[in-house]
Amino acid sequence: MKISLKTTGLPEFVQITIAREARRLLSHKLFSSNEKEDIIQELILYYLEHFHRQQVPNESYVVTSLRNQATKLIRTKARQRFGLFLSLDDMETDPRE
Numbered sequence: 672m673k674i675s676l677k678t679t680g681l682p683e684f685v686q687i688t689i690a691r692e693a694r695r696l697l698s699h700k701l702f703s704s705n706e707k708e709d710i711i712q713e714l715i716l717y718y719l720e721h722f723h724r725q726q727v728p729n730e731s732y733v734v735t736s737l738r739n740q741a742t743k744l745i746r747t748k749a750r751q752r753f754g755l756f757l758s759l760d761d762m763e764t765d766p767r768e
Contacts, residue, residue, distance in 0.1 A: 679715065688734045689714045692741035701748045713744060 676686040693710045696702050702710070717740045722733055 676711070681715070681718065684730050685718055685733065685737070688737045689718070692737060696741055696744060699745060701745060701752060710741075710744065714740060 676690055679686065681689075689711060692714060693707055696710050697704060697707055714737055718733070718737065721736065727733055
């Protein structure tokens, strides 16, 4: 399903920032064009969880936070690619073994 940022009801500066960050991530060799919708969804979810219906100090704070989240997506993707990503589930051991 294709996401149209214009129909999300998000403030215009958030829409612009998410679109810009999605383009930035897609220009990185770790991401393929097939992941565009996933990236947009991740950034929208981040915004909704942290800023939606809350009093935020200013727009630049939200923009910087979204940029930082996009950078975290790059780091996570790089760790996964090179096998450096370990989940807590991987660390669990069954005491019966």
